[in-house]
Amino acid sequence: MSDLLLVPEKRFEKQIKETKEKDGVELSILNLGPTHPATHGIFQNILLMDGEKIIDGEGTVGYIHRAFEKIAENRPFYQINVLTDRLNYCSSPINNTGWWMTVEKMLGIEIPKRVQYMRVIIMELARIADHIICSSVMGVDTGALTGFLYVMQYREKIYEIYEEICGARLTTNMGRIGGFERDWSETAWRKIDEFLAEFPAVWTEFENMLSRNRIFMDRTIGAGAIDADMAMGYGFTGPNLRAAGVDYDLRVAQPYCSYEDFEFDIPVGQNGDCYDRFCVRNAEVWESMKIIRQALEKMPAEGGFHADVPDYYLPPKEDVYNNMEALIYHFKIVMGEIPVPNTEVYHAVEGGNGELGFYLITNGSRVPYRLHFRRPCFIYYQAYNEIVKGRSLSDAIITLSSMNVIAGELDC
Amino acid sequence: MSLTNEIIQQTLSQQFTPKVENFHILHDMLAFEVKKDASFEVIKFLKEDPSMNFNFLTDVCGVHYPDYEEDRQFCVVYHLHNWFDNIRVRVKVFLPANNPEAESIVSLYPAANWQERETYDFYGIVFKNHPQLKRILNMDEMESFPLRKEFPLEDQGRTDKDDRFFGRTGPNC
Numbered sequence: 001m002s003d004l005l006l007v008p009e010k011r012f013e014k015q016i017k018e019t020k021e022k023d024g025v026e027l028s029i030l031n032l033g034p035t036h037p038a039t040h041g042i043f044q045n046i047l048l049m050d051g052e053k054i055i056d057g058e059g060t061v062g063y064i065h066r067a068f069e070k071i072a073e074n075r076p077f078y079q080i081n082v083l084t085d086r087l088n089y090c091s092s093p094i095n096n097t098g099w100w101m102t103v104e105k106m107l108g109i110e111i112p113k114r115v116q117y118m119r120v121i122i123m124e125l126a127r128i129a130d131h132i133i134c135s136s137v138m139g140v141d142t143g144a145l146t147g148f149l150y151v152m153q154y155r156e157k158i159y160e161i162y163e164e165i166c167g168a169r170l171t172t173n174m175g176r177i178g179g180f181e182r183d184w185s186e187t188a189w190r191k192i193d194e195f196l197a198e199f200p201a202v203w204t205e206f207e208n209m210l211s212r213n214r215i216f217m218d219r220t221i222g223a224g225a226i227d228a229d230m231a232m233g234y235g236f237t238g239p240n241l242r243a244a245g246v247d248y249d250l251r252v253a254q255p256y257c258s259y260e261d262f263e264f265d266i267p268v269g270q271n272g273d274c275y276d277r278f279c280v281r282n283a284e285v286w287e288s289m290k291i292i293r294q295a296l297e298k299m300p301a302e303g304g305f306h307a308d309v310p311d312y313y314l315p316p317k318e319d320v321y322n323n324m325e326a327l328i329y330h331f332k333i334v335m336g337e338i339p340v341p342n343t344e345v346y347h348a349v350e351g352g353n354g355e356l357g358f359y360l361i362t363n364g365s366r367v368p369y370r371l372h373f374r375r376p377c378f379i380y381y382q383a384y385n386e387i388v389k390g391r392s393l394s395d396a397i398i399t400l401s402s403m404n405v406i407a408g409e410l411d412c
Numbered sequence: 413m414s415l416t417n418e419i420i421q422q423t424l425s426q427q428f429t430p431k432v433e434n435f436h437i438l439h440d441m442l443a444f445e446v447k448k449d450a451s452f453e454v455i456k457f458l459k460e461d462p463s464m465n466f467n468f469l470t471d472v473c474g475v476h477y478p479d480y481e482e483d484r485q486f487c488v489v490y491h492l493h494n495w496f497d498n499i500r501v502r503v504k505v506f507l508p509a510n511n512p513e514a515e516s517i518v519s520l521y522p523a524a525n526w527q528e529r530e531t532y533d534f535y536g537i538v539f540k541n542h543p544q545l546k547r548i549l550n551m552d553e554m555e556s557f558p559l560r561k562e563f564p565l566e567d568q569g570r571t572d573k574d575d576r577f578f579g580r581t582g583p584n585c
Binding site (some may be wrong): 061062065067069070071073074105106230232234235248254343344345346348355357361369370372374378379381382383411412 | 438439441443467468469470471473475476489491495498500502521522523525526527530534548549550551558559563565
C-alpha cells in the first residue's frame with residue numbers, strides 16, 4: 001500500500017524564490033486560518049500575496065473531519081440520523097429529512113400527504129434559519145453587527161419550534177423512518193403562526209438596512225464573482241449557483257416531498273458575486289415563507305404523523321410496556337433488525353447550500369454497505385481559490401462568508 | 413424528443429460495446445459499468461455529445477468490495493446529471509485490487525478535483541492525469557486508506573458489543 005502514497009510539494013515557496021530571482025518582486029505567504037474569526041469555521045487558506053493582492057491560494061480542509069462515512073458503515077439506519085445532523089448544522093432538519101427520504105426510497109415506503117407537508121414546513125423553516133445566518137454574517141463581515149443580533153432572535157424562534165417538535169435545538173435528530181416521532185403540539189403550530197406573522201417585518205427591516213446600503217454594496221458588488229459556466233463546472237448548486245443566473249433548484253427540477261403542490265419562484269442573480277448571493281438568499285427566505293403558508297393552508301386534517309410501517313417505525317411507548325408484540329418490534333428496530341433489500345439508491349434534497357445527496361448501498365444487513373454524502377459545500381468550496389485569485393484580501397473574506405461554507409458539511 | 417434511459421443505453425451500447433456492460437435500472441436511475449480503460453472516453457461522450465448532454469457532475473465516490481474477484485475489488489462511482497432533460501445516470505468503473513488506477517476527469521469537470529482527491533484519500537485509488545492528487549481530509553502523514561474494509565472502526569477485541577449473540581459473524585454485518 002505504501003507505494004500508493006504521494007508526497008505533496010511546496011509550490012508556493014518555489015514560486016516566491018522564482019519571482020524574486022526573475023523580476024525582483026518579493027511575494028509573501030499569508031496563513032488565513034484555520035482558527036480565524038473571519039473564516040467562521042475551521043479551514044485554512046494559505047495565500048500567496050503580492051502586497052494586498054492574492055496571487056494564488058491553497059485550501060486545507062479536514063480539521064473537523066469525523067469519518068462519518070466510516071461510522072455509517074457500522075451503524076444501523078436509525079443511528080445514522082444523528083450523523084446527518086452534524087453535516088450542515090445550521091439546517092439540520094433538512095439533512096434529517098433527506099436521510100429519512102433516502103431510506104424510505106430504498107425501502108419503497110409511501111408517505112402520507114400530511115407528513116410530507118409537515119416535512120416541507122420544517123425544511124423551509126430550516127432553510128430560513130440557514131439563510132438568516134449567512135446573510136446576517138455577511139453584514140458582520142462588512143462591519144454591520146446590528147442586523148446580525150437583530151435577526152438572530154428570530155433564528156431563536158425557529159429553534160423554539162424545533163424544540164417543540166423534537167426536543168432538540170441545533171442537532172435535531174428529527175423524525176423516524178416514515179414520519180415524525182410524535183404529532184406536533186398545539187404550541188408548535190402556534191409558534192409557526194407567530195413566526196410567520198412577526199418575521200416579515202423583521203426581514204424587511206434587515207433587507208432595508210443592507211441591500212441598498214452604499215457601504216455594503218461597494219464591498220460586495222463585483223467581489224467574488226463567478227460566471228454561470230464556471231459555477232456549473234465546479235459543481236455549484238443552491239443559492240450560489242442561482243446567484244450566477246442558473247435556475248436550478250431541486251425542489252422544482254426533481255420535486256420530492258410534494259414540493260410540486262406549491263407555487264413559488266426561484267430567485268436568480270446575474271453576476272454571481274457576493275451581492276447577488278446575498279440577494280438570492282434574502283429572496284429565498286420570502287419564497288420559503290410563501291411555501292410554509294401554502295403548506296399550512298393545504299394541510300390535510302387526516303393522515304397522522306407517520307406512515308403505517310410497523311417493521312420500521314417504533315411502536316408507541318405505552319404499547320412497548322404493555323404489549324408483547326410491540327416490545328418485540330421495539331427491540332428489533334432498536335437493534336437494527338429490520339428487513340432491508342439489497343440495492344443502491346441516490347436521493348438528493350435541496351439543502352441550505354445546494355444539492356445534498358445521499359448515495360446508499362445496502363447488502364441486506366442492518367448497516368449500510370456504503371454511504372456517501374454529497375455535501376454541496378465540499379464541492380463548491382474547491383472553486384474558492386480560483387474565485388479570489390487576483391482580488392484583495394478583504395474581498396476574500398467577504399467571499400468566504402457569502403459562499404456559506406459550513407465546516408461540518410465541508411469535512412463530513 | 414427528450415432523452416430516456418432506453419436511448420442512453422442504446423446509444424452507449426452501439427458506440428462502446430464491449431466497453432460498457434451490465435445496464436440496469438435501480439430506483440429510476442440507469443446504472444452501468446464501464447471498463448477502466450474506457451472510463452474517460454465514455455464520460456467525455458456523455459458530456460460532449462449533443463444527444464447526451466450530461467452537463468453536470470453530481471458526485472464521485474469510491475467503494476471497496478473485498479469479497480469480489482481480484483480485478484474488481486474497487487469501484488469508482490460517478491453520478492452524472494443532464495439538466496436539460498433532467499435525467500441522471502450512474503457510471504461505475506471497477507478497478508483491480510493490486511493497482512487501483514482510474515483516469516481523472518478533472519479536465520472535463522473541474523468539480524471532480526476534490527472529489528477524486530477524497531476518493532484517493534479514503535481508498536487509495538490513484539487518478540491518472542489529476543492536476544494535484546494528494547490527501548484532502550486526512551493528514552498527509554497518514555499511511556493507510558481508512559475507508560477500505562480491512563480497517564475496522566472499533567477495537568475488535570471488545571466483548572461487550574459481540575454481534576455473534578445476534579446470530580451474526582464477520583466485521584461488517
